[in-house]
Amino acid sequence: MYARELMVTDVTTVSPDDDVSDVFRKFARYAFSGFPVVDEDDRVVGVVTESDLVDLxxxxxxxxxxxxxxxxxxxxxxxxxxxxxxxxxxxxxxxxNADRPISEVMTAEPATVSPDAGIDEILALLSGDDPDINRAPVVDEGGGLVGLIARQDVIRAFRDERA
Incomplete structure (x- = not known):
């Protein structure tokens, strides 16, 4: 299994210039606990999670x-x-905090994987020493977002493989 087979490609993102209040609304609208933060060129510059906002x-x-x-x-x-x-x-x-840009709250330079990353690399990242990594943006060579893999995606893939 590779990242390109596990990832979801319809990814909801936020901009580094989005206000905290805008991101709060996205968390209320979507059943996600984190969003990739992408710049105007769709390059991943960070990740923002519910925990980042709770810390405020x-x-x-x-x-x-x-x-x-x-x-x-x-x-x-x-x-x-x-x-x-x-x-x-x-x-x-x-x-x-409502008007603060999300760039002040997000985790900059998040852990990412390439579409060709194998399951071992993905498992090592999502089950490693950093308990805050629950999802990994999948990026191309230029850092552009092509998908997202969450822990639940990996678990579902193993379930489906066993079935």
Whole structure:
């Protein structure tokens, strides 16, 4: 099996200049958890995922420094703080980030494969050490998008092969 046999070719994409709010609408419209980001020449310049957008709503500083001991507090204790979603002001964060270009949020230079990539290369990528890689854009020699392979595409191919 090769990438060209596994990939889907009807790929929904976003532009690096699309606003965060535009991409939120695409996630609401389509049943995808990530989109390739392509420039005006249809070259892959990044990938944006739901997780990238969720990160906009988490506080940047999650470490609380607690002074301990007597003044002058020569030591501190660090404590990780994860506020519950109910405590985050999503409306304010959405307004603050709505006009940001997706190029500021996306993962630049994503892992890609060529149409001739074999199943072993694809499996190594999708099951490797980086748990954030759930899909791989398939690109031609010039970096142009020709398709997309998601983990589920590989699983379906193995299922169909066994059937």
């Amino acid at each position: 709503f988490e506080p940047e500083e999650e470490t609380l420094w607690i002074p301990i001991g007597l003044p002058p507090f020569v030591d501190t204790l660090t404590y990780q703080v994860k506020p519950p979603w109910a405590d985050l002001d999503l409306g304010v964060d959405l307004v603050r």
